[in-house]
Amino acid sequence: MVYAFGGGHAEGAATMVELLGGKGANLAEMARLGLPVPPGFTITTEVCADYYEGGRRIPGSLKPEVEAALAAVGRITGATFGDAANPLLVSVRSGSRASMPGMMDTILNLGLNDLTVNGLAARSGDGRFAYDSYRRFIQMYGDVVMGLDHSVFEDILDSFKNLNGFHSDTDLGAQEWREIIDEYKAVIERELGQPFPQDTAAQLWGAIAAVFNSWHNPRANTYRRLHDIPDDWGTAVTVQAMVFGNMGETSATGVAFTRNPSTGAPELYGEYLLNAQGEDVVAGIRTPQPLTEAARIASHSESPSLEGQMPQTFGELARVFQQLERHYRDMQDIEFTIQDGRLWLLQTRSGKRSAEAAMRIAVDMAGEGIISRDEAVLRVDAGGIDQLLHPTLDPSAKKLVVTTGLPASPGAASGEIVLTPEDAQAMKAKGRDVILVRVETSPEDIHGMYSAVGVLTARGGMTSHAAVVARGMGRPCVTGAGAIRIDLKNETVTMGREVLRRGDVITIDGTSGQVMKGKAPMRQPQLSPSFATIMQWADHARRMGVRANADTPRDCQQAREFGAEGIGLCRTEHMFFEEDRILAMREMICAPDEAGRRKALARILPMQRADFEALFDIMEGFPVTIRLLDPPLHEFMPREETEQKAVAKALGITLEQLRSKLVELAEQNPMLGFRGCRLAIRYPEIAEMQARAILEAALASSARQGKPVVPEIMIPLVAFRTEFDLVAAAIRGTAAEIARETGTAPQFHLGTMIELPRACLRAGDLTAGEDGAEFFSFGTNDLTQTCLGLSRDDAAPLLSGYAHGGVFAVDPFASIDRDGVGELVRIGVERGRAARPGLKIGICGEHGGEPASVAFFDEAGLDYVSCSPFRVPIARLAAAQAAIRAAARSSAAAEA
Numbered sequence: 072m073v074y075a076f077g078g079g080h081a082e083g084a085a086t087m088v089e090l091l092g093g094k095g096a097n098l099a100e101m102a103r104l105g106l107p108v109p110p111g112f113t114i115t116t117e118v119c120a121d122y123y124e125g126g127r128r129i130p131g132s133l134k135p136e137v138e139a140a141l142a143a144v145g146r147i148t149g150a151t152f153g154d155a156a157n158p159l160l161v162s163v164r165s166g167s168r169a170s171m172p173g174m175m176d177t178i179l180n181l182g183l184n185d186l187t188v189n190g191l192a193a194r195s196g197d198g199r200f201a202y203d204s205y206r207r208f209i210q211m212y213g214d215v216v217m218g219l220d221h222s223v224f225e226d227i228l229d230s231f232k233n234l235n236g237f238h239s240d241t242d243l244g245a246q247e248w249r250e251i252i253d254e255y256k257a258v259i260e261r262e263l264g265q266p267f268p269q270d271t272a273a274q275l276w277g278a279i280a281a282v283f284n285s286w287h288n289p290r291a292n293t294y295r296r297l298h299d300i301p302d303d304w305g306t307a308v309t310v311q312a313m314v315f316g317n318m319g320e321t322s323a324t325g326v327a328f329t330r331n332p333s334t335g336a337p338e339l340y341g342e343y344l345l346n347a348q349g350e351d352v353v354a355g356i357r358t359p360q361p362l363t364e365a366a367r368i369a370s371h372s373e374s375p376s377l378e379g380q381m382p383q384t385f386g387e388l389a390r391v392f393q394q395l396e397r398h399y400r401d402m403q404d405i406e407f408t409i410q411d412g413r414l415w416l417l418q419t420r421s422g423k424r425s426a427e428a429a430m431r432i433a434v435d436m437a438g439e440g441i442i443s444r445d446e447a448v449l450r451v452d453a454g455g456i457d458q459l460l461h462p463t464l465d466p467s468a469k470k471l472v473v474t475t476g477l478p479a480s481p482g483a484a485s486g487e488i489v490l491t492p493e494d495a496q497a498m499k500a501k502g503r504d505v506i507l508v509r510v511e512t513s514p515e516d517i518h519g520m521y522s523a524v525g526v527l528t529a530r531g532g533m534t535s536h537a538a539v540v541a542r543g544m545g546r547p548c549v550t551g552a553g554a555i556r557i558d559l560k561n562e563t564v565t566m567g568r569e570v571l572r573r574g575d576v577i578t579i580d581g582t583s584g585q586v587m588k589g590k591a592p593m594r595q596p597q598l599s600p601s602f603a604t605i606m607q608w609a610d611h612a613r614r615m616g617v618r619a620n621a622d623t624p625r626d627c628q629q630a631r632e633f634g635a636e637g638i639g640l641c642r643t644e645h646m647f648f649e650e651d652r653i654l655a656m657r658e659m660i661c662a663p664d665e666a667g668r669r670k671a672l673a674r675i676l677p678m679q680r681a682d683f684e685a686l687f688d689i690m691e692g693f694p695v696t697i698r699l700l701d702p703p704l705h706e707f708m709p710r711e712e713t714e715q716k717a718v719a720k721a722l723g724i725t726l727e728q729l730r731s732k733l734v735e736l737a738e739q740n741p742m743l744g745f746r747g748c749r750l751a752i753r754y755p756e757i758a759e760m761q762a763r764a765i766l767e768a769a770l771a772s773s774a775r776q777g778k779p780v781v782p783e784i785m786i787p788l789v790a791f792r793t794e795f796d797l798v799a800a801a802i803r804g805t806a807a808e809i810a811r812e813t814g815t816a817p818q819f820h821l822g823t824m825i826e827l828p829r830a831c832l833r834a835g836d837l838t839a840g841e842d843g844a845e846f847f848s849f850g851t852n853d854l855t856q857t858c859l860g861l862s863r864d865d866a867a868p869l870l871s872g873y874a875h876g877g878v879f880a881v882d883p884f885a886s887i888d889r890d891g892v893g894e895l896v897r898i899g900v901e902r903g904r905a906a907r908p909g910l911k912i913g914i915c916g917e918h919g920g921e922p923a924s925v926a927f928f929d930e931a932g933l934d935y936v937s938c939s940p941f942r943v944p945i946a947r948l949a950a951a952q953a954a955i956r957a958a959a960r961s962s963a964a965a966e967a
């Protein structure tokens with residue numbers, strides 16, 4: 072139940088994260104490495120599970136183990152827990168398998184009471200320090216364990232300072248703190264009807280239970296839901312001897328990253344506070360100072376850097392950082408305390424980083440020989456690079472800068488000001504972009520930060536809660552914008568001379584720290600050399616191809632810039648919607664007979680042919696898959712009465728005639744109705760026109776390029792082989808006509824989308840024989856809605872209820888439902904290829920750009936994924952990661 076560490080030994084190790092949590096495992100590992108770690112012990116996550124199983128009761132057998140471990144800590148430190156003359160003080164901290172920064176509770180300075188505080192004062196020779204520590208403990212314990220709101224204590228302290236003319240906490244001496252302690256104890260007794268516990272053992276057990284309880288506090292529950300962390304993992308509890316960063320001017324506490332977590336630059340990065348305890352840095356109450364001289368100069372700070380203030384300790388710190396980074400083979404995020412000139416390490420973990428930094432660090436570490444190229448590819452979160460692919464602030468545009476803060480998380484965002492997390496969430500639900508503006512954020516704000524497109528705070532440094540969380544979420548963030556004043560009551564924010572209101576639009580630039588009024592112009596992202604390197608390594612490692620869903624020349628251009636190797640889906644419907652052709656389309660729909668339809672289609676043909684020529688030219692021989700018209704026809708018809716009148720007039724029919732056509736086209740379930748190949752079967756002339764446009768364009772473009780352009784023509788929403796054959800006949804007939812007319816037989820491939828469960832089950836029918844489908848492309852948007860019987864257009868409100876109810880962990884329209892839809896995909900692949908060996912298979916639903924789904928498609932043996940142009944780099948990386956992991960699995964299996 073208990074694993075001890077300290078004094079150069081440890082019972083645990085870094086590999087025991089599941090049992091000891093990240094913090095406990097890494098403290099054990101650092102102790103093993105002989106690094107200066109205050110001794111302590113970790114109570115396992117299994118005890119947390121027992122605690123909850125027993126109805127929130129601490130198992131009786133834990134007691135002797137904890138007592139023995141505590142005695143051992145006392146032997147190493149030479150102090151005794153609860154001893155009036157030489158008291159051992161401890162911290163009690165949470166720590167789960169996955170990092171959940173700030174979500175659970177921590178208690179410091181435990182073991183102080185009315186007697187031991189005097190012992191601490193006598194031994195440290197510093198009464199101010201001792202009584203300050205005691206009042207901090209009462210405050211924390213009173214809040215976290217006893218449940219008295221921390222503002223009660225803050226009010227007492229504030230009014231004491233006001234009454235007695237003190238400005239800062241550090242102005243208070245031993246006597247003042249003693250008076251405050253008396254007031255704190257009195258308020259606890261008054262409000263809770265019980266005294267502050269003087270028995271140090273009772274304090275300890277109270278704290279341990281409180282940390283276990285905090286696993287299920289609302290913010291931890293929210294965080295786990297957002298990050299897919301299972302509820303049953305539980306938290307470990309680490310009890311550790313206190314070291315003090317608040318013992319005067321030779322003491323300090325800080326947080327550091329072994330590389331820059333914003334840019335990835337190989338430089339020591341972090342902040343510290345002289346004469347302070349750890350929570351002061353993270354809480355952003357005092358503004359911390361930079362660690363290095365270089366950072367101090369860069370930030371024009373007057374206050375000394377740690378390097379300047381304590382050069383020797385800084386040197387030691389730098390050496391330890393390098394050792395830890397090499398040992399863990401990753402960038403580390405480290406908490407340390409300096410007590411009277413002596414360095415102590417309190418935590419190390421892999422540091423959260425921006426997407427840009429992740430790329431740079433991975434490439435640099437591969438260059439330094441710390442990790443392999445494949446590992447470098449695995450180190451970058453594929454979903455996270457999304458933030459690099461989106462616009463940044465246009466540097467040449469005129470900007471109305473109203474204030475500046477710290478560049479805490481890169482990228483720019485514009486949105487309406489909101490002042491509370493609840494408001495952020497509500498506005499997001501209405502589809503609005505909001506910037507959450509706070510004095511500082513705390514873990515209670517997490518859902519608001521998630522809902523916002525950017526975060527701005529008045530206080531806090533680069534390692535404040537807001538900065539760390541925003542970087543992890545990929546939200547642009549500016550912190551410590553000291554010139555802003557927030558008035559919650561009147562819902563205003565003063566920024567310099569500007570007074571802005573809730574709902575006013577601002578732009579924040581997390582790369583420069585600037586805050587601008589209004590919506591500032593953005594520009595396309597500039598991709599870094601590290602980005603290009605990672606992509607190159609990824610392309611080398613992946614098995615699957617990556618194509619784009621693109622319908623316009625602009626999309627195609629973008630797709631190629633992002634490395635698409637073809638078009639996996641060109642939806643042709645937009646080609647009917649454009650202004651110069653929608654009328655012809657409507658005329659076709661309203662025509663009373665085939666001749667009328669053909670006449671209208673003939674007007675669309677040259678325009679559509681020109682569109683396809685442009686696509687083929689841009690794609691320069693890369694494959695292009697074009698899908699025949701798919702949506703229900705009523706989507707092309709006018710909805711508003713005024714428009715209906717105009718259309719009727721233009722078509723030379725009466726409004727009544729138009730309306731009766733609309734009634735005829737109306738359907739109860741249009742997504743399951745007259746759409747897809749059903750259109751081409753009823754009106755073969757549509758398929759013939761489209762086939763002609765595609766094939767003639769291919770001939771023209773291949774003549775221009777001097778190499779064959781072989782389009783892939785795709786038939787949507789097929790369920791039966793006969794459907795495929797009927798439409799195929801129209802296309803093949805058109806190709807034969809063109810061959811007769813031009814003397815050149817156009818080359819093309821004919822395939823189907825797989826969007827219906829029946830198509831998966833009967834995939835063998837669809838591909839069998841010479842004339843069967845030559846390729847498949849899974850349309851997982853429709854396949855998901857038809858497999859689950861859940862309308863893709865109406866699912867959102869239902870899904871959010873389902874997510875809370877635990878039916879779906881993730882939205883099945885965003886990330887593939889492996890067990891259900893995925894099984895249909897596997898069946899389709901197997902049966903399709905059984906009937907036609909080597910059948911080429913892709914996927915072009917939204918899932919094609921989502922990393923977890925891409926991994927599934929790799930496992931299922933697909934040849935390529937196709938996604939929107941902006942997600943092409945994500946898909947390339949995700950496909951590489953899937954291939955690398957698959958190779959690792961199969962070599963592990965071979966070894967076994």
Ligand code: PEP
Nearest residue numbers: 826850851852853915916
């Ligand atoms: C699909 O259904 O997955 C698909 C790509 O087609 P659409 O989204 O156009 O229906």
Ligand code: MG
Nearest residue numbers: 826850852853
């Ligand atoms: Mg579809």
